[in-house]
Amino acid sequence: MARAPRPLAEKRPYLVASILAALAFYYLRAGPWPELWLIPLKGAALALLALYAWARHGGADARLLAVLMLIAGAADMAAEIDGLAAHVLYFAYHVVGLMLYLRHRRLLLDRREKIVAVALLLAPSAVLAWLVGEEWGGITSAAYGLALGGMAAGAWASTFPRTRVAAGAMLVLAGDLLYFAGTGPLLGSPVPQIFTWPLMYLGQLLIALGVVGTLRKRDPQLKLVSSR
Numbered sequence: 001m002a003r004a005p006r007p008l009a010e011k012r013p014y015l016v017a018s019i020l021a022a023l024a025f026y027y028l029r030a031g032p033w034p035e036l037w038l039i040p041l042k043g044a045a046l047a048l049l050a051l052y053a054w055a056r057h058g059g060a061d062a063r064l065l066a067v068l069m070l071i072a073g074a075a076d077m078a079a080e081i082d083g084l085a086a087h088v089l090y091f092a093y094h095v096v097g098l099m100l101y102l103r104h105r106r107l108l109l110d111r112r113e114k115i116v117a118v119a120l121l122l123a124p125s126a127v128l129a130w131l132v133g134e135e136w137g138g139i140t141s142a143a144y145g146l147a148l149g150g151m152a153a154g155a156w157a158s159t160f161p162r163t164r165v166a167a168g169a170m171l172v173l174a175g176d177l178l179y180f181a182g183t184g185p186l187l188g189s190p191v192p193q194i195f196t197w198p199l200m201y202l203g204q205l206l207i208a209l210g211v212v213g214t215l216r217k218r219d220p221q222l223k224l225v226s227s228r
Contacts (some may be wrong), residue, residue, distance in 0.1 A: 002015040004090045009202055012052065014048050014049070014051045014052040014055060014216070015048075015052045015209075017048050018035075018044075018045050018046070018052065018205070019045075019205070020043045021041055021042075021045040021048060022042075022152055022197075022205075023046035024041055024196070024199065025038050025041045025042045025045060028192070030130055031061070036078065036080075036124035039077050039080045039081070039206050040077070041075075042076050042077055042080065042197075043073040043074065043076060043077040045073070045076075045201060046069050046070070046072045046076060046201075046204060047070060047073045049069040049204060049205065049208045050067070050068075050069035050070045051066070052208060052212070053067045053069060053208055053211070053212055054063040054197065056212045056216065057215045057216055057219070059215055059219050061100060061103060061211070061215055062097065062211075062215055064099070064100050064103075065100060065207075065208065065211050065212070067096060068093060068097055068100060068207075069204060069208060071085055071090075071092055071093045071096060072090075072200075074089050075089035075092075076197075076200065079179065080137030083183070087144065090119040090148075090176065091143075091147050093145055093151075094147040094150065094151040095147055095150075095151075097154065097155070097169070097207075098147070098150045098151050098153040098154040100206075100211070101151070101154030101155050101156075101157070101158040101160070101165075102154055102158075104158045104159045104160055104214075105154070105158055105159070106157055106158065106159050110123075113156070113157070115154045116156060117156050117157045118153070120149055120152040120153040120156055120170075121146070121149040121150055121152075121153040122146075122149060123149060124145040124148040124152070124173060124176075124177065125142045125145030125146055125149060126145070126148040127142065127145070127177055128142075128144060128145040128148075128180060129141050129142065131177070131180045131181055131183075131184045132180055132183065132184055148173055148176055148177075149173075151169060151172070151173070152169045152173045155167075155168070155169035155170075155207070156169070156170075159187055159214075160210050160214050161210050161213075161214065164207070164209055164210025164213070165206065165207050165210035165211060165214075167203075167206055168203040168204065168205070168206030168207035168210065169202070169203065171199050171200070171202055171203030172199070172200055172203035173203075174199050174203075174205065175196050175198075175199030175203060176193075177198075178191070178192050178195060178196050178199065178224070179196050179200075182196065183208070
């Protein structure tokens with residue numbers, strides 16, 4: 001007799017716990033809870049994705065993904081306290097993400113794919129120059145924009161599945177730009193408050209799922225015994 005499939009919570013407890021922590025942070029912050037108390041919950045959502053990557057595969061790239069998720073968690077927590085610290089941490093996130101994607105870059109891209117990659121690389125700098133150029137200065141906003149765009153372009157040009165990893169990177173890009181818009185053109189608008197966290201978290205979730213799933217298919221000998 002075939003074995004009944006185990007529930008997702010049993011097969012992937014770190015993944016389920018991460019999703020629950022992300023939802024809890026999003027909904028509880030609208031209640032009477034002091035927002036400072038919820039900051040660790042926000043970081044836990046990404047730290048649990050790091051544990052998911054660590055537990056699901058034993059390769060160096062899975063470890064790098066875990067580091068990437070930890071940096072994202074630290075950046076998201078910092079965003080609630082210190083904007084500058086969050087920017088520095090997310091700059092590091094984009095650089096580490098690009099490193100991961102370059103390790104799995106596609107050897108050949110067609111003309112359309114190259115155009116998309118170049119657009120993803122350059123567009124964030126132009127958008128940031130409009131959003132925060134006067135506040136940051138041209139060089140700083142261009143450098144951050146190139147790191148952000150490089151991360152997204154690297155994901156697009158990688159061999160990871162675009163429907164997960166590249167799509168996730170683009171959601172992170174959109175969430176990052178929306179966060180900046182909340183300090184500029186959308187200052188005082190509820191839009192950044194409502195949509196930034198869902199965009200950022202869903203992007204990280206798709207990246208984690210896409211990278212881990214691909215690594216487990218490519219290097220099955222490095223699968224870990226743990227089912228988390």
